Amino acid sequence: MKIGITLIIYTALLLLNLQTTNGQLLLRFEEGKATAYSLNGGDEFETSELDRDKWMTAYPWARHLYCSMDVSVYSDGEDLLLKNGQLHITARRAPVTTKAIPYEKDDFLLTCAHKPTVKNLMDFDFQSGLIYSKQQFTYGYYEMNFKADPGEGFWPAFWLFGEDNQEIDIFEIGGTKTSSYHVDVHCKNGCDNYKRFLGIFRSNWGDYLETNTNWSTGFHTAAIDWTNEGISWFIDGTPIAWWKGQFKDPMSIIANLAVTDKEGTFGGKVNEKTKFPSEMTVEFIRVWQPDPRAVLKFR
Numbered sequence: 001m002k003i004g005i006t007l008i009i010y011t012a013l014l015l016l017n018l019q020t021t022n023g024q025l026l027l028r029f030e031e032g033k034a035t036a037y038s039l040n041g042g043d044e045f046e047t048s049e050l051d052r053d054k055w056m057t058a059y060p061w062a063r064h065l066y067c068s069m070d071v072s073v074y075s076d077g078e079d080l081l082l083k084n085g086q087l088h089i090t091a092r093r094a095p096v097t098t099k100a101i102p103y104e105k106d107d108f109l110l111t112c113a114h115k116p117t118v119k120n121l122m123d124f125d126f127q128s129g130l131i132y133s134k135q136q137f138t139y140g141y142y143e144m145n146f147k148a149d150p151g152e153g154f155w156p157a158f159w160l161f162g163e164d165n166q167e168i169d170i171f172e173i174g175g176t177k178t179s180s181y182h183v184d185v186h187c188k189n190g191c192d193n194y195k196r197f198l199g200i201f202r203s204n205w206g207d208y209l210e211t212n213t214n215w216s217t218g219f220h221t222a223a224i225d226w227t228n229e230g231i232s233w234f235i236d237g238t239p240i241a242w243w244k245g246q247f248k249d250p251m252s253i254i255a256n257l258a259v260t261d262k263e264g265t266f267g268g269k270v271n272e273k274t275k276f277p278s279e280m281t282v283e284f285i286r287v288w289q290p291d292p293r294a295v296l297k298f299r
Helices: none
Strands: 002-010 013-020 023-030 033-043 080-083 086-099 109-112 115-119 121-128 130-133 140-148 154-162 167-172 180-186 195-197 201-203 207-210 220-226 230-235 238-244 251-259 278-297
Touching: 033 140, 086 130, 086 251, 115 121, 121 251, 140 154, 140 251, 154 278, 167 220, 180 230, 180 238, 251 278
Parallel strands: none
Antiparallel strands: 002 013, 013 023, 023 033, 033 278, 080 086, 086 121, 086 278, 109 115, 130 251, 140 220, 140 278, 154 167, 154 251, 167 180, 180 207, 195 201, 220 230, 230 238
């Protein structure tokens, strides 16, 4: 048995990454028992091409979200490169005319409350890469080891998404905030512990968290522990946030690098000084889920 690195220590909880002859296990120690997590999803990206049985290269419904804050279109694998055991997700200047929603007609109208109505066949100045897991998951420990190029207009993200726009943002990054991670949740019927003012106004729970890491100069591991009680966020094994609430529905895993052109958004406004191509480099994505066959008691 080969013992790997300690991943998490907080209060009475400890997670260890163990490599055994039977595969990898993640052990959670809490309140007198050890619960095993088995590796049930993700990718080590050690192949020469993206595993299309695991991943899609766009959202199931679109290659561009017109009502979102990004201005790039997601290509069909052109901006995804696997090399030396790493996935390189790229954003680049590449003027292209293509459909935002591939299965709709060219003149299908895209409507948005804060934008003018446009036709589905659109002109884009930028294209970028995205992976979207075909498999969906629930409770577990999700982690991604990555680094990302800095720059105005870049919006790297690692997140989970499910039906009814349920969303767990493991991180969203603004291209110039090289030590900040934005974490958030978006629930089916509104999240219970959103801030309230006079019992009327609500604001998002999530926010930017300042850390002592720099995601542009070296690899870091961003993770969440999703249980039936809530979600804990970690950077390099250090807890940085906690949300109490419940997500029960399965979600897909997404990692992407978007381009934005609006001041005040996550990435900010892309401009003539923004350096292209830009990359988010991923060494692995792992999904560990509780294994009911392996619960150990100790004294």
